[in-house]
Amino acid sequence: MKKYLFLLLPFGVIAQNNPNPGYWQQHVDYKMDVKMDVKTYQYKGKQTLVYTNNSPDTLKRVYFHLFNNAFQPDSPMDARLKSIKDPDGRMVTKVKIDDKEVKQSRISTLKPNEIGFLYVNNLKQDGIDIKSKRVSTILEVDLAIPLLPKASTTFTLDFDGQVPVQIRRSGRNNKEGIELSMAQWYPKMAEYDSDGWQADPYIAREFHGVFGNFDVNITIDKNYVLGGSGYLQNPNEIGKGYEDNGVKVNYPKKTKELTWHFYAPNVHDFTWAADKDYIHDKLVRPDGVILHFLYQNKAEFIQNWKNLQPKTSQLMDIYNTTVGQYPYKQYSVIQGGDGGMEYAMCTLILGEGTEEGLLGVTAHEMAHSWFQHVLATNEAKHSWMDEGFTTWLENYGLNEIAEKKAINPYEDSYKSYLALVKSGKEQSQATHADRYDENRPYSIQAYSKGNLFLTQLQYLIGKENLHKTIKRYYADYKLTHPTPNDIKHTAEKVSGANLDWFLTDWTKTTNTIDYGIKSVEDFVTTTKIVLERIGRTPMPLDIIITYQDGSQELIYIPQTLMRWSKPNETSLKRTETEGWDWAYPTFDLTLQKEKSKIKSIIIDPSGLMADVNKENNSYLKK
Secondary structure, three states: OHHHHHHHHHHHHHOOOOOOOOOOOOEEEEEEEEEEEOOOOEEEEEEEEEEEOOOOOOEEEEEEEOHHHHOOOOOHHHHHHHHOOOOOHHHEEEEEEOOEEEEEEOHHHOOOOOOOEEEEEEEEEOOEEOEEEEEOOEEEEEEEEEEOOOOEEEEEEEEEEEOOEOOEOEEEOOOOOOOEEEOOOOOEEOEEEOOEEEOOOOOOOOOOOOOEEEEEEEEEEOOOEEEEOOEEOOHHHHOOOOOOOOOOOOOOOOOOEEEEEEEEEEEOOOOEEEEOOEEEEEEEOOOOOEEEEEEEOOHHHHHHHHHHHHHHHHHHHHHHHHOOOOOOOEEEEEEOOOOEEEEOOEEEEOOOOOHHHHHHHHHHHHHOOOOOOOEOOOOOOOHHHHHHHHHHHHHHHHHHHOOOOOOOOOHHHHHHHHHHHHHOOOOOOOOOHHHOOOHHHHHHHHHHHHHHHHHHHHHHHOHHHHHHHHHHHHHHHOOEOOOHHHHHHHHHHHHOOOOHHHHHHHHHOOOOEOEEEEEEEEEOOEEEEEEEEOOOOOOOEEEEEEEOOOOEEEEEEOEHHHOOOOOOOOOOOEEEOOOEOOOOOEEEEEEOOOHHHEEEEEEOOOOOOOEOOHHHOEEEOO
16 A cells, blocks of 8 residues: 555665765565465465666676575585584484484475475566576576676566475474464575675575565465565455454455565565464554564463563563664564564564563564664674674563563573583684584574673673664664674774774684682782783773772773773772783782771672683682
8 A cells, every 4th residue: 555655765765874985785676476375385476676786896697595495305404404413403303213312304304295495487687588507595697688886687587486394484384383484485686795695505594685675465365364574555455453443354255365465665584474373463552663463363372472562562662762763664473483583574483482481582583673684784694793682682671671670681691601611612703604513602602692792892881882882883874784893883983992802802713701810918008919811802800899897999900902991880989090901911909908908809890791710700808
């Protein structure tokens, strides 16, 4: 319906509002018509794709993702499941071979009518037949006409797909009985950016996509209820809870199928789900954003989904205030998938959990709307910016709406990170998401250590500066593809600190933070405290001295690499010493009081610094 078209105008203006000189990003517009056969789980579609080359390069090839082809025996995803030490438990099954229980890839046992596939034919560029080669989940396309900088070209193609048995994210008939979870289901243009083509095979990790507009028609059996990305353009033809209040649904009663028309402006993905038994609830927020909730009509957990709805709106308020305004006018929480996964303007989550579990998953997946679907980092290369920043926002938001607030809502991430360090299996966050030796170390570096990037930033520049940094980062880079240097540079502009050393140590190495109190020596009227840096990563130090009379003294030791001192955000008077240069393994701190008057000395009383050995961080008088 035309009333949605005004929503498109702001997006075109801010789509490349990235402050980096010379920045560019590609653009793509999809028009798709697809017909789903719910008996065979096969679908046929037509796609018209207008691709604009905003790069300075002439392109002679392009690439499409064909994600469904991962769900076939001997695919790269299947091979990875068989070779990795700790395969995803959702994607394997336990079988007995010679009386020994082993894990077997579920993909390897799929029958022809259970696999996923996505095949392209009749591919043309501006009406000219072009050659292509399918390599598993990637379609390699040689252009008939090279695409010049600032030029656009139109691709047309037909595609045939089969929805796989639910294995990972997308699929049919998941363990809760949701019939269709349609994620990564269409031929999707690969991203070309300043690092070149990002055409990685799909092995169940992360994604990267081209921003654009999606105009999608989905024809399906009339008994199904759909939800997903975009705005429904024909609600009064569909009904199913989408129609305008008081307006009669006007489709013929004898029709066997309905065509759902969605429009999603300036997103880099399009996802939908369908089931015959969905309940569809709507919550209209004061800012006009409509929250949709689609879940199965099962009495035992309907109340949990009802209770979820106002809390989801509460979280959106907090996210808007903390990061920046959600730029779309709808968001859908949909039962489907295999756990929880973020998509454009929606999420698919399992639905039969506890009320607390539903809220936690929703808090995380909706937070991705800011950190991934608006701030669209290449999560395959920088997964910690996607999953980590999302985890930070999730933890922050849940703590804000909790009846009893935690002193440190990020505590679980500290514990996971410490366990990873102790395991000896940590790999640098600069590792591509597909290249981790095991799944668990990947998850911890992406979610937990990525979360701690922001808590360490808070420790370095202060809470107020961190929150200003996050807001400015969103304002400057929304609807573009920011990189690690962009969040670092934003923090530098906000605070005035030099932070390149921190970005390098934290994200490009496995260096750790470890400071300790080496000795406390009595010199009659003074006390000399010798501090030592044990880990390779330097940090400024907050130290609190508590005396026998109950008085306290706060001491701040700057890190010279920062060329800056953070503000004192405590109520205590603070003494600032000279800086501690990284080259010196120890630092002498002299107190103008005798040792007998000291009750305790504590490094980092806030607990924010990710010191890997807290045991040497304190001195208590015996």
